[in-house]
Structure formats: C-alpha cells, structure tokens
Amino acid sequence: MAFGLLGSSFPTTPTTTGSYAKRGLWCNNRNLTKEYSIRRSLQYNSKLHYKGIEGGSSTSDTFEKKYLINASSGESYESELKSHDELKGTLESIRNALNSFIKFTRLYAFVGVTLGALSSSLLAVDTFSDISPVLFLKGFLQYMIPVLCMHQYVMGANQLADVEIDKINKPYLPLASGDYSYTRGVIIVGLCLLSSIGLTWMVGSKPLLWTNLITAVLTSAYAFNLPLLRWKRSTILTVISSTITLLTTFNLGAFLHMKTFVLKQAAVFPRSLLLGCLVMGCFYSVISVSKDLADVEGDKALGLKTLAIRLGVKKVFWLCISLIQMAYGVAITLGALSPFLWSKIFTVLAHAIMVFVVWNHASSVDLSSKDSLQAFHMFVFKLVYVENILVLFVR
Template sequence: MAFGHLVSIPRTSTSIATGGNCWKRRKFVDNYCASSISTTTRASWQPNRNLITKEYSLKHNISKNPFKAIEGGISSTSDDNKIEKPYLVNASSAQSHESEPQAHHHESQNSFNAIKKALINVIKFSRLYAFIGMQAGTISASIIAAENFSQISPMLFLKGLLQFMVPFFFMFQYVMGINNLTDVEIDKINKPYLPLASGEYSYNIALIIVISCLFLSIGLSWMVGSKPLFWTVIVNAALMSAYSVNFPLLRWKRSTILTALSNAISMVGSFNIGPFLHMQTFVLKKAVSFPRSMLIGSLVMGCFYVIITLSKDLSDVEGDKAAGLKTLAIRLGVKQVFWLCVSLIQMAYGIAIAIGASSPVLWSKIVTVLAHLIMIGYVWNHAVTSIDLSSKESLQSFHMFMFKLVTIESVLIQFVR
C-alpha cells in the first residue's frame, strides 16, 4: 500500500526544510520509506542499479515535503497526472479499439437491415408470389410446344424460355405497379402493408418504377425479335391499363364482367398461348398448330384465371365499398361468391375429366381422370375445413391457394393426349 502511494510522488524541486523537528520528521519518513520499499520494490525491480536509483528518488522526493506525505498517505500533484497520463491514454485507446468493432458491427447490421427491408418492399410492390405461381403455366406451355425434347437441345429450350420470361417479368411489374398507383386509397384499407399505401414508397418513386418497367418490357421484347412475345406484351399492357386506369370508358374493374374477361384473356395470353406460340414459331421455327393438350389447357386455365380474379375480391370488400366499387363479392356477398369459386373449380375439373376420358391413349385417360377426381375431393375438403368466411386472412389464403391449383394443373396438362 505504501508503494502504491509513493510512486506518484512529484519530482519538482523544493526547498529542504531545516530544524530539529524537521530533521526528526525527515528521519522518520526515511525509515518509513526504506522499510516499505525494501519489502515491495525488491520483488518488482531486478536490476540493483534501478532499485537503488528509484529508492533514492522516492526518498529524495518525500524529503521535500514530509508533512504532506504523512497525512493520509501521499497526495497527488500535477506530476501525478504526468505519470498516470500514459496509462489513461492507453486505457482510452484500448476502449476505442474495443468500440471500433462494435461500431462496424452496428454499421454492417444496419446495412443488412436496410437491404433486407428494400427487398421486402420490392417483393410486396411487385407481388412476386403471383408471377412465380404463373410461371408453371409458361413452362408447361413451352414444353407442349416442344412436343418432345429429342427435337430440341436443352440449352436452346432454356434460352427460348428466358427470352420470353425476362421481358414479361418487367411487364408483370408494370401491371402490378399501375394497379398499386391507381388503388392507393383502397390499399390503405385493404392492404396497408404495401409500400405505396404504407408510405415506404412515394408516389413519384412508384411512378418511375412503373414507367421504367413498361419501357424495359417493350424494349426487350423488340430486341428479342419474337412477334408472339412482342404482341403478348402489348396486349397485356393495354388490357391491364384499361382495367386499372381511371379514364373515360376505362377503369374496367368497376364492372364484374369486364374485370373477369380482361383478367382471364390477359392471363391465358400471357402464361399459356403467348409462350406456346413463342416457343413453337420463334424458337423452333415451326408452323402454328394447337395440339389437344394445349386447347384443353387453355380452356381449363381460363376457368382458373376467372376464379383467381373473383377470389381476389373476397378479402377486399371493405376497401372496395369505400371506393364505390361494385365487385361481385359486394353485390352477392362473400359467402355466395366463395362457393361460386369452389363450384367453378369443380366445373373446370369436370371438363378435364370429360376430355381425358375421351382420350384414345389409355394411360392418358387413366392419369387425367384419376388425378382430377382426387383434386375435386382435395379442393372440397380444403374449402369446408380450412376456410373461415368471417376472417379476412383466411379468405386471402384461399386466393393464394388458387396459385397452388394452377401449378398442379400445369403439370397435369402434360398428361393429356
């Protein structure tokens, strides 16, 4: 303890006190320091020269002000700060080095969160789930056009598929974006989580995205040089603009019939007939011909697209009423439209069963009929046991369920002969 106080003794020179009492007190301090240092410093300082020098320095400094040294230990002076300063600097430096990785960690975490949030907003704005769900139809139609892969190399097929999918991806973003722009007030009630409705995107930013996607889609289609692709993009843009934009004679979503027709024609052309003609005429350089499976597929898929259009409005009744829209769900009620959708699904499966049963190929007849009978039971059980008509979330899940049925049907169409 004594040594801990002694190391901070100042080294400034002062006058040495004289007199008997001072000499006695100085002698006492010298003895006190010697006894303290002898037990502490010898273990700490190995070189004798350093030991003697530091003992002398300590004694010499104490002798300059013995009274101050004795009362309450050795008090600090300005030179104490000089002695302790390097240690303080080192401590603060260590703390700064420790805080630097933490700061970098926080910065990287913030950057990661910002990127994650941006991607989530893109997914919400573009409704990627719908685009991915519909691509099963695009792939199925392209496979039907190829007939068998002995006539086409896998790389050529993949190239032709991407030539159609990439431009149409941007067209799909335009379609979803123009609908978001024209339905901001409705989405604030029905879908407040969407970036435009929630304020994550400003109206100008969303408008720039939508216009950019439109020009990218048309430009890429023109560069590819496929007439089926180009006209599919143009017709789809025209129909969906008429469906969404609030201009005279437009805003077709106010009419149930025009809504169903525009959406069904747009989706059949975009995900079935368009990619089929693109693969058949542009990639494979064949003459136009529609096989049995393509005709049946277009008919059955058209029914599913109408059902998707109707089921979308089931969870949007509140916002559509506030906007003055008269959707079928508002006119007839949610329950009636829900069971109408289920009935239309069963009707589409019935058409597939009837056509499959008339197939001249036995294995195609068995697979088509049996698979669609199973689907009828599966859809009915899901509608009865899994859907709560009073829950907005449950009705939205039914709409999402339709994309699963489209994917399954796109696979089953391959077995139709």
C-alpha cells in the same frame, strides 16, 4: 611483594578526560559513516526511480502501460461495436428494401407466370430431339424477361390506381404504407413498361409482341380511371380482361413463341394445350373474382360494385368453388378420352384427388375473416401451379 609488583605492571581502566574524548570522536565518525551510507542509498534508489520513469522499466510505468493497453482495447471494442451496429443497420435496410420490393412485385404472381410459361413452352416441343437444352433455355428467357417486366407494369399500375383502396384493404403494400412514394412507384412502373417494349422489339418475336401489347392495353383499361376505362368498376369487364390477359401471358403467348419463333414450326395446338386453356380459363376467372372477396370493405368505401358486393361474399365464394370443380370435371372427361392408357389413368386420378382437396379446403374457410378469404385467393394460385404440372401428362 611479588604480587604487588605484578599487579602494578598492568594498566588500569582509563578515567581521564582525553580517553572519553577519543571514544566520543570514534562514535561520531561511525554515525556519520552510517548516515552517509543511508543518503547514498536513498540517492541511488531515487535515481533508479527517475530512470524507471524515463526508461519505462519501473513498476509505475508497467501499470501505466497496462492502463494504456486496456484503454486501447476498450477503444477497439467500442469501434468493433460501432462497426457491428453499422453493418447490422445496413443489412436491416437491405432486408426492408427487399421485402418492400417483393410486396410491390407480388412474388406469388411471378411464380405463376414462370410456371405457366415454362409448362406451355414444354408443350410446344413434340420431341426433345427437336431442340437442344441451350436453345430451349435461350428461347424461354427471350420470352420471360420482357414478360416479367410487363408483369411488373401490371402489378404496379394496379397499385398506383388503387392507392386509396389499398390503404383500407391492403395497408401492407409499399404505396399504401408509405414505404414507396407515388413518384417512385410511377418511375418503377414506367421503366418496367419501357423495358418490356424495348426488349420485345429487340427479340423480334411476334407472339411475344402481341402478348405484351394485349397485356399492356387490357391492364391500362382495367386499372386507370380515364374516359371509357376503369373496367374495374364492371364485373364482366374485369373477368374478361383478366382471363384474356392471364391466358395470353401464361399459356398461348409462351406456346406460340416457342413453337413458331424458336422451333420455326407451324402452330399446331395439341390436346394438352386445349385442356390447359379450358381448365386455366376457369381458374383465371376464379382469380379475378376471388381477389375481391377480402376487399369488400375498401371497395364499398370508394363506391365500387364488385360481384362480392352485389351478391354477397358467401354466394361468390361458392360460385368460385363450383367453377373450380367444373374445371376439374372437364379435365377428368378429356383425360378419360385419351387414347393413351397411362395418360388416361394419371389424368383422371390426379384431378379426382384435386377435387377432394378443394372440397376439403373449402370447408375450412371462414367467410367472416378477411385473412381467411385472402388465404383462399392464394390457394387458387397454388391450384394453378399444380395444374401447370398436371397438364404436361395429358395426351
């Protein structure tokens, strides 16, 4: 009885329709709340996404920034490559222009003129107490600048007159190769001639004036195909004109300019200058003849009768070697007669060594090779360079 009353006092599990309805309503509300939270979360994320696009803080924007930076870097790299190519092209143009100008001026002859004039100018100075370095340098430049302008006239005039020959013999020269137009060559040569005459007139040195006048007249007579001119066709006239021109420009003109115009002294010719003129005269004759050894083909094509064509390359080559050895024989003889022991020993020994050098080089020349013959012509210029130094020790 008691247990029955106790059990009846607890409520039983609800089974009515109202209880099920309440439980369903609670579940629906919970589902709605969850759906609402999801929607809010999506809206929030969406706002963050659009804010990122507008403000530049999203992952997408970071990628876009990286892309823009890379694109900008690529454009900068291309710009640098373009600038580098332009600079390289400019430098290449400058290099080609300089190379053509060096070929047109024949730089090796420039070196010969400078060394010869410097050596002869030093021979004009008896003692260095007679002149200051500044005055010597000024006088030397007063001579050299007009002479170098005239030298360019000499080189240019020969190339203008021999364009057709050079197309066969020396196709690398600017006029023959087409790097310089004929008009351009005429302008350069004309300006050099006028500059030389004008500068000579401004300096006022008579030895310089005579040097450049003799050079201009003999060069024009040798090169240009005018009535009674074009001395290039005659071997004798070629040797005479070339030797006088080189002796005047390299030696006598520079010596007299320094002696009479700069130092204001009487023209007294020392033993060393006389030896220099004798030896150099032989070298200059060899230069005027040996330059045709490698040009036989082109000279024949245009009807020139040079000594190399008349006698043959071999005979003319050994004639050149004989003239050089004869010049060294004269130097050894005059050196042995020097009253100064040191000058006697040095002059004889130095020129004896040069005799051996020339014979050794002569045996290595291939007379059938145009390049080898041209190299021999350049070798003679090197002998002139050396002799300009040796003559300073002759007393």
